[in-house]
Amino acid sequence: MSQSGEDHNEVANWPSNHPPGDWARFAKSDAAAGFEIGPDFKRFSQHDDAFNRAWWDEAIMSPAVRTFYEAQLNPKPRKAEGFGQWDYALINSAWSVARDYAARGRPDGRREGFVDAFQSFLPQSETKAELPSTEETTARIKQVAKFLGAGKVGITEYDERWVYTHSAEVNGSRDERPNELAGNFKSVIVLAHEMDYELVKSYPSATAAAATGREYSREAAIVSSLASFIRALGYEAVGSSNDSAITIPYAIKAGMGEYGRNQMVITEEFGPRVRFSKVFTELELVYDAPKKFGARQTCDVCTKCADACPPKALPHGPPQAVGPNRSNITGVTKWSADCEKCFTYWTKINVDCAICMRVCPYNKDYSKWKWRAMRRLLGTPLRGLMLWLDDRMGFGKRRKPLEWWRRSMTE
Amino acid sequence: MSQSGEDHNEVANWPSNHPPGDWARFAKSDAAAGFEIGPDFKRFSQHDDAFNRAWWDEAIMSPAVRTFYEAQLNPKPRKAEGFGQWDYALINSAWSVARDYAARGRPDGRREGFVDAFQSFLPQSETKAELPSTEETTARIKQVAKFLGAGKVGITEYDERWVYTHSAEVNGSRDERPNELAGNFKSVIVLAHEMDYELVKSYPSATAAAATGREYSREAAIVSSLASFIRALGYEAVGSSNDSAITIPYAIKAGMGEYGRNQMVITEEFGPRVRFSKVFTELELVYDAPKKFGARQTCDVCTKCADACPPKALPHGPPQAVGPNRSNITGVTKWSADCEKCFTYWTKINVDCAICMRVCPYNKDYSKWKWRAMRRLLGTPLRGLMLWLDDRMGFGKRRKPLEWWRRSMTE
Structure with a gap:
């Protein structure tokens, strides 16, 4: 499953209480983004995603599910390389900020970043700050997002189609409950968070999966800080990770990249080796165009x-x-994973898998000019040759997790 | 006041219940680090630092103190450039992760990162992980610290002289209370967090002070994650920011840099434009040598x-x-600030000041070769010429805060 763990929840029927005209206004931007949405779609409930179904749906439930989730605090290291105590210590410490944020709302039945939006540390100011031009306001917001640590920032129009109809209870039943996301939103600011190139080479392993955990932790910190910033300016803003809405359609419309076979947004800068967070805001901002x-x-x-x-x-x-x-969603023509198979494999190896990210020909260190050149050729009729070369050069092969630990002695 | 807000609390008399031999064992490393410590010192109480004295000592107390602290959540923006609503929104959002961590212990009378150490998200494993050689264990710990986001890592011996005798209550009285730091510590891992070069140019202003806030937030996230990592390996570890102990002596012994006239550790990589956090641990690790x-x-x-x-x-x-x-401490020969004057100035301008960081000739962007060359010459008899050149080139001059906002339109 991809960057937001939710790309399998792509689209949904437009709610019947919305006039068709509301949907029609997205027709042009949908076409520009390459979205193919049928007339039969309805919005998705987070209750139906694999992470929640694992608690209530016999199609996914198993004793391994509980062991998988419990490994966050109480892992069962094993002899296999990449699954030992050092490796689980790495993944769990990398996740710890995100887990801290998720845990703090627990007494109120909330689980921030997973099924509920982030609380903002700063109250919304009663005074609305004077705004410069929309262009400069947008540029300032993007600069602040980068200062706070975002790897890339894009902005798109708020689109309720991607908002979950329902959230899930944080107790064991994961019963459906209303999605609390509310606000007079006009824009969605999408932030990209680059995952560590060296670690991703060793998926699947607990070592490599620390690359995912670190970005979840950064998402929690950065997106809640950015929402705090906008609220301190006096405008509504809600920071969000996997909760509240499907991120991928916003990311694509905000110019982050293209939707791939591996269910991930392929970005030009980081390929598929990236995660996304988002801020919903009432600020009117300049929207980015889809990037191809x-x-x-x-x-x-x-x-x-x-x-x-x-x-x-x-x-x-x-x-x-x-x-x-x-x-999965019906009504959107796209590549869709079988999330039952995917998540069941995760529970079988007792850690999240991202082999599909590791082997992607766009998983390169694009700070190097030669891989930028290769990326460019991948976008031309030389594509077939490039894919053949990619194999020949040994890209995508799994690196032994121990090599990541060992490089500490030589770097 | 410098990177840890506590450099004014440098040293203290060795407690009388410790045998003199305990102190003598540091004589050699003190000399190597350039520490000049007299026979009359006693450990410092955090109750006496300016941040706490501002609540109980009439020498510092004033209505402006409360306004200063309240500005975190309820700022009073003013017309002056760099002190408007956008600027306070920036500083307060940058601080928000650190404030979140500080606030979470409030119900228990704790204030993490300021007067109490960080809680660790992960429990200490009952199984102690198998350790490779001390050299490799050290290299792995350093690699994990960098993976989690530290800009630089150094390690030194645990030294109780720098541990606060007392902490301060988090209520308005700031009464002295016992320092809760406890553990069978052998090593102190010091992490450096680089502050933003572009923002530091505009000190003093709320805009610039966001550079401080961001690193406090990163410290909270990174140091608590690193302590979690070590605990998951089965070893004691406590993450700390301004709480628990004076950081600067550890930083100097851990090879972070040299102590400067401005009360800051001048690092080779970032000059004085850096903050420090630390992890106390029972792990035996290879210690770094002081760096000159x-x-x-x-x-x-x-x-x-x-x-x-x-x-x-x-x-x-x-x-x-x-x-x-x-x-200040008596018994250590060093440059010492008048923290009453310093902090009173902060409350007067209603934001923390770091002009002494901005104007330092080591405040340069050392990713550029020419400033690295200049740094090298500053370490030679050409020093006087270099300092003259530094002035001639206009370094250290305050940049208008609005220029930081405006560069968002051109970058």
Whole structure:
């Protein structure tokens, strides 16, 4: 499952209490972003995502689910390389800020960043700050987001289609409950958080999965700080990670990149090795345009992620209008994973897997000019040659987790 | 006041219940670090630092103190450039993770990061992880600290002389109370957190002070995560920011840099533009050696910080064995600020000041080769010429805070 753990919840039927005109206003930007949305869609309930279904749906439930979730505080290290005590210490410490934020709302039945939006440390000022031009306000907000630690920032229009109809209780039942997200939102600010290149090489392992944990922790810190900033200016703002709404459609419209076969947004800067967070705000801002650099066409002919997926959860064929199960949306034509297979594999190895990120030909260190050149060629008819070269050069192969620990002695 | 807000609390008499031999064991490393400690010192109580004295000591108390502290949640923006609503929104959002961590212990009378150590998200494992050689264990710990976001890492021996005898209550009285720091500590891991170069140019202002806030927030996140990592390995570890102990002596012994006239550790990488956090641990690790690159000799002849200090809180002369008031330590020969004057100036402008950091000739962007070359020459007899050049080139001049906001339109 991809950057926001929720790409399998892509779209949903437009609610019947909304006039059709409301949906029609997105037709042009949907086309520009390459969204193919049918007339039959309805908004998604987070209750149906695999992480929540694992608590209530026999299709996914198993004793391994509890062990998987408990490994956050009480891991069961094993002899296998990459799954020892050092490795679980690394993943769990990397996650600890995100877990701290998630835990603090627990007495109130909230789980920030996972099924509830982040509380803001700062109250919304009663005085609304004077705003410069929309262009300068936008530039300032983006500069602040980067100062706070975002790797990339994009902005798009608020679109209620991607907001979850329901959230899930944080108790064991994960019963459906109302989504608390509320506000007079006009814009969605999407932040990208780059994952560590060296660690991602060793997926699947607890070592590598620390790369995911660190960005969840950073998301929690950065997005709640950015929402605090806007509230201190006197405007509504809510920071969000996996909670409240599906992030991927906003990310694509905000110019973060293209949707890939591996269910991830492929960014130009970091490939698929990135996570996203978002801030909903009433501020009117300048919107970014979708960004295309040939990734979609690469995914059309490349099946490395689907080939490498141990539980065969990723599709080999073209995008489909209907997904494998209730964790997918019907009504959007796209590549959809079988999240039952995917998450069950995670619980089997007792840590999250991201082989589909590791093997992606866009998983490169683009600070190096030669990989930037290769990325460019991947966007041309030389694509097939580039994919062949990618294999020949040994990219995508799993590096032994112990090598990450050992490099500490040589770096 | 410097990176940890506590450099004015430098040393203290060795407690009478400790055998003299305990102190003697530091004689050699004290000499290597350039520490000049007299026979009359006693450990410092945090109750006596300016931040706490501001609540109970008439020498510092004033209505402006309350306004200063309240500005965290309820600022009073004014017309002056750099002190408007945008600027206070920036500083307060940058601080928000640190404030969140400080606030969470409030119901228990704790204030993490300021007068109490950080709670660790992860419990200490009952199983002690197998450790490779001390060298490799050290290298791994340093690599994890950097992965979590530390800019630089150094390690030194645990030294109880720098541990506060007492902490302060978090209520308005700030009564003295026992320091809760406890553990079978052997090592102190010091982490450096680089402050933003562009923002520091505009001290004093609420805009610039966001550079301090961001690093406090990162300290809270990173140091509590690193302590969590070590605890998950099964070993005692406590993460700390301004609480529990004076950081600067550990930082110097851990090879972070040299002590400067401006009360800050001058690092080779970031000059004085850096903050420190620390982890106390029972792990036995390889200790770093103090790092000297000529900064002390520069401070001997350079008085830019003292000249630029509006309340004249910094000394022009050589290091002294006795400081200006009870917020200083007697028994250590060093440069000492008058923290009453310093903090009173902060409350007067209603934001923390760091002009002494801005004007330091080591406040440069050392990613550029020419400033690295200049740093090298500052460590030679060409020092005087370099200091003259520094002035001629206009370094240290305050940049208007609005320029930071405006650069968002051009970057």
